[in-house]
Amino acid sequence: MEKIVIEHLTKKFGDTIAIDDLNLTIEPGKITGLIGADGAGKTTLLRLIIGLIRADAGHISVLGINPDQDKDKLTPLIGYMPQKFGLYEDLTVLENLTLHADLKDVPHDFGEMLKFTTLAPFQDRMAGALSGGMKQKLGLACALLGKPKFLVLDEPSVGVDPISRRDLMRMVRALINPETTIIWSTAYLDEAHSFDTAVVLDKGKVIYQGAPHSLAPTSQKFESKVIELMGGYIPHPSEVAANYQVEPFAGDYVVEADNLVKKYGNFYAIKDNTFQIKRGEIFGLLGPNGAGKSTSFKIMCGLAKPTSGTSRIMGVDILEEPERARSHLGYMAQKFSLYGALTVRQNLDFFAAIYGIDRNTRSQRVSEIIRIFELENVADQTAEELPLGFKQRLSMAAALIHNPSVLFLDEPTSGVDVLSRREFWNHIIGLAKKGVTILVTTHFMDEAEYCDRISLFYHGETIAIGTPAELKAQAGAATMEEAFINLIKASDNENSDSPH
Amino acid sequence: MKTLIPLIKKEILQIVRDPSTIIIAFILPFISMLIYMYGISLDSVHVTIGIKNDNPNMDTASLVSTFDKNQYISTVIIDNEKKMASAILRGNVHGCVVIPNDFCTRLSRGEAADLQLVTDGAETNTANYIYSYTISIANQWLATSPYAGKAKTNIITADIRNWYNPTLDSHHFILPGSIAVTMTFIGILLTALVVAREWERGTMESLLSTRVKAIHIVLAKYIPYYFVAMVSMIFNFVMTVFVFDIPFRGNFLILFFVSSLFVFDLLGVGLTISTYYKNQFLASMLSMGIGFMPALMLSGLLFPINSMPEIFQWLTYLLPPRYFSTFILSEFLAGTVPELVIFNSIFLTVIGGLLFGLVYYLTPSRLEK
Numbered sequence: 001m002e003k004i005v006i007e008h009l010t011k012k013f014g015d016t017i018a019i020d021d022l023n024l025t026i027e028p029g030k031i032t033g034l035i036g037a038d039g040a041g042k043t044t045l046l047r048l049i050i051g052l053i054r055a056d057a058g059h060i061s062v063l064g065i066n067p068d069q070d071k072d073k074l075t076p077l078i079g080y081m082p083q084k085f086g087l088y089e090d091l092t093v094l095e096n097l098t099l100h101a102d103l104k105d106v107p108h109d110f111g112e113m114l115k116f117t118t119l120a121p122f123q124d125r126m127a128g129a130l131s132g133g134m135k136q137k138l139g140l141a142c143a144l145l146g147k148p149k150f151l152v153l154d155e156p157s158v159g160v161d162p163i164s165r166r167d168l169m170r171m172v173r174a175l176i177n178p179e180t181t182i183i184w185s186t187a188y189l190d191e192a193h194s195f196d197t198a199v200v201l202d203k204g205k206v207i208y209q210g211a212p213h214s215l216a217p218t219s220q221k222f223e224s225k226v227i228e229l230m231g232g233y234i235p236h237p238s239e240v241a242a243n244y245q246v247e248p249f250a251g252d253y254v255v256e257a258d259n260l261v262k263k264y265g266n267f268y269a270i271k272d273n274t275f276q277i278k279r280g281e282i283f284g285l286l287g288p289n290g291a292g293k294s295t296s297f298k299i300m301c302g303l304a305k306p307t308s309g310t311s312r313i314m315g316v317d318i319l320e321e322p323e324r325a326r327s328h329l330g331y332m333a334q335k336f337s338l339y340g341a342l343t344v345r346q347n348l349d350f351f352a353a354i355y356g357i358d359r360n361t362r363s364q365r366v367s368e369i370i371r372i373f374e375l376e377n378v379a380d381q382t383a384e385e386l387p388l389g390f391k392q393r394l395s396m397a398a399a400l401i402h403n404p405s406v407l408f409l410d411e412p413t414s415g416v417d418v419l420s421r422r423e424f425w426n427h428i429i430g431l432a433k434k435g436v437t438i439l440v441t442t443h444f445m446d447e448a449e450y451c452d453r454i455s456l457f458y459h460g461e462t463i464a465i466g467t468p469a470e471l472k473a474q475a476g477a478a479t480m481e482e483a484f485i486n487l488i489k490a491s492d493n494e495n496s497d498s499p500h
Numbered sequence: 501m502k503t504l505i506p507l508i509k510k511e512i513l514q515i516v517r518d519p520s521t522i523i524i525a526f527i528l529p530f531i532s533m534l535i536y537m538y539g540i541s542l543d544s545v546h547v548t549i550g551i552k553n554d555n556p557n558m559d560t561a562s563l564v565s566t567f568d569k570n571q572y573i574s575t576v577i578i579d580n581e582k583k584m585a586s587a588i589l590r591g592n593v594h595g596c597v598v599i600p601n602d603f604c605t606r607l608s609r610g611e612a613a614d615l616q617l618v619t620d621g622a623e624t625n626t627a628n629y630i631y632s633y634t635i636s637i638a639n640q641w642l643a644t645s646p647y648a649g650k651a652k653t654n655i656i657t658a659d660i661r662n663w664y665n666p667t668l669d670s671h672h673f674i675l676p677g678s679i680a681v682t683m684t685f686i687g688i689l690l691t692a693l694v695v696a697r698e699w700e701r702g703t704m705e706s707l708l709s710t711r712v713k714a715i716h717i718v719l720a721k722y723i724p725y726y727f728v729a730m731v732s733m734i735f736n737f738v739m740t741v742f743v744f745d746i747p748f749r750g751n752f753l754i755l756f757f758v759s760s761l762f763v764f765d766l767l768g769v770g771l772t773i774s775t776y777y778k779n780q781f782l783a784s785m786l787s788m789g790i791g792f793m794p795a796l797m798l799s800g801l802l803f804p805i806n807s808m809p810e811i812f813q814w815l816t817y818l819l820p821p822r823y824f825s826t827f828i829l830s831e832f833l834a835g836t837v838p839e840l841v842i843f844n845s846i847f848l849t850v851i852g853g854l855l856f857g858l859v860y861y862l863t864p865s866r867l868e869k
Binding site: 047050051052053054071072075076078080081082083084085086087088089090091095098099100102103104105142 | 502503505506507509510513514517518701702703705706707708709710711712713865866867868
């Protein structure tokens with residue numbers, strides 16, 4: 001088997017240098033994890049390696065082929081899963097697989113694939129109607145078809161729950177030939193820690209390459225080491241929180257959900273959800289993809305109507321006075337929901353204006369939040385051009401611009417690099433200390449540890465609630481990830497035992 | 501072929517699933533045809549004419565009643581100039597005939613008598629109708645009036661025979677012509693979104709990472725949409741000929757052949773927009789601007805090309821609907837005219853070929869050109 005050799009690779013987009021004189025050798029038959037900050041050049045590097053874009057200078061050799069000149073010779077040998085998965089949402093699971101099988105000229109023998117992906121019961125469902133985790137499995141399945149010699153995965157596990165992430169890993173290891181070379185870009189450092197090699201990218205250069213275990217024996221320590229490599233994180237008080245003013249509130253609970261039920265036909269997206277959040281508390285909503293977390297969020301902030309039940313924000317009923325309830329609220333949606341055609345500054349200026357920040361202080365406020373979230377360099381770029389991590393930062397900045405007393409954050413750190421995640425949580429914790437009440441979802445189990453209390457949500461129901469320590473004790477687990485998996489499995493067993 | 505066929509299969513599945521394809525290909529032409537059939541008419545219209553008679557007597561009374569008896573005209577008697585002005589201004593009358601006080605005196609002397617005709621110049625078409633109505637009614641009256649012998653008779657009269665459309669029913673050319681306009685819109689709109697959609701949803705990236713080449717992407721768009729557009733074309737034709745009973749004097753095969761060339765051009769326009777802009781919203785806006793408006797205004801259907809300023813006349817040579825509307829009008833009304841078929845087919849083929857080349861040139865085999 002041939003290595004992948006990259007020499008003096010340079011790629012510019014306009015004046016921005018994405019890949020800067022990069023040298024890298026990837027050993028065949030191994031899994032190489034690609035990690036790095038947002039905008040470090042991970043996606044660009046992967047696209048260059050398979051010839052989807054062309055280098056400005058330098059040389060690449062993949063399986064002995066130059067992707068710059070002989071892309072057509074290379075493509076039959078590779079499997080590629082782009083960040084957007086590349087699925088046809090208006091085709092069924094089976095039709096998507098068939099298309100990719102035909103394009104790779106391999107037989108339509110999907111039995112094993114469907115079994116491994118647990119997509120078999122859904123094979124006639126439109127890809128667009130699948131839950132997030134299922135889409136990712138299907139995208140990965142399409143890339144794995146025909147057992148490619150070289151597999152390139154661009155953040156396949158963004159926004160995926162811990163159980164589905166294990167499934168993805170299992171799929172890859174089971175469905176490839178042992179000699180397959182894999183490059184797997186990821187934001188999850190526990191994932192990267194389990195690979196054969198880790199490559200850390202920073203500002204278009206390789207700053208570390210080696211076995212993850214030789215860098216650190218555990219994934220927690222690995223994370224600290226990677227942060228160190230990326231320039232280090234110096235704990236400091238959150239600047240957002242420093243001058244933050246929270247409205248006074250005398251009631252017991254700032255956020256309350258009262259017997260929320262949401263039914264679609266006969267299907268309960270949310271069965272009966274009740275919880276209360278105290279002032280200044282960080283309340284985590286955890287659960288697998290499709291458990292009903294985002295639906296709960298939308299109901300809680302009045303964007304969707306519950307079938308029954310209601311919720312209150314600072315004592316204001318969201319069904320009776322949605323505008324007044326929302327005025328206390330900053331909401332960051334899971335899907336990027338700012339204006340792609342506006343620049344970073346224009347977006348923030350717009351949200352400042354609609355939240356009623358007066359003209360005189362507006363530009364000052366916008367400049368301040370741009371500085372705090374380190375968006376200065378991209379302030380005049382349109383939002384749609386930004387890498388995922390920057391989009392998330394912008395969304396969080398927009399949610400905070402009007403000083404809300406309550407924050408709803410739906411997967412705020414999906415696709416955000418490890419350094420920025422630290423900074424995000426530094427803000428979240430700082431704000432909570434100032435008395436901001438926070439409801440947050442995440443798929444990073446290390447982040448769950450920062451929560452004061454956690455509700456574990458599954459099939460539309462709360463299956464466990466308590467502090468992280470309580471949940472770990474209840475599940476008999478050492479880590480949150482283990483607790484998550486154990487509790488979900490226990491719930492599955494219970495349901496299969498009990499007669500329906 | 502091994503790459504092309506699965507791509508075409510995929511495209512067909514998407515077409516069948518997408519309700520907007522059905523709306524564009526069938527509902528849209530159906531609605532537009534109803535409008536062209538029942539909403540638009542370029543025929544003679546019924547007008548109301550005011551008459552201000554400054555020379556009231558038996559003879560002018562019979563002139564007024566001749567106006568009144570005409571099936572296209574209603575008359576209103578108007579007393580003075582002020583009322584005439586306000587009636588025209590308010591649109592109560594479309595025009596006004598003034599019979600001057602020396603009308604009968606001059607006629608009886610055998611001199612030329614004047615009728616003043618005031619019309620609303622803001623509505624040129626109606627003004628023209630009123631002018632020709634008034635002339636013909638006045639002459640009709642004169643022939644039967646006591647002054648008949650006194651006037652010099654015209655020694656030449658024109659006997660008009662309208663070829664191809666004897667009854668001058670404007671629907672006989674509006675409906676076939678509307679096929680050219682509607683198909684322009686449909687052909688472009690069908691394809692304007694399809695490449696942009698692949699870019700926006702990220703499926704282009706995944707296609708380009710397989711052995712798919714630019715030519716496969718281009719053909720897999722052209723081929724299925726050619727069939728969709730042709731089915732829509734046949735639907736338009738069947739509606740026109742069998743539902744609205746517009747006579748067709750041409751040849752079906754020739755119509756099918758030239759229509760195919762026309763559709764080839766339109767898909768090219770749509771795919772060029774889509775491939776170049778990679779954005780569904782922009783593409784749909786542009787297909788309106790590039791597709792519908794020029795087809796309606798510059799194809800020669802509603803406004804004759806030879807009465808346009810020269811620069812616009814040249815511009816029409818770039819527009820496929822110009823050739824197709826010329827062809828389809830003659831094919832419907834006059835039957836197959838070989839010179840027209842050949843001339844228009846050559847131009848449609850050249851334009852279509854150039855557009856195909858452009859689409860192929862613009863289609864990248866990587867994420868960047």
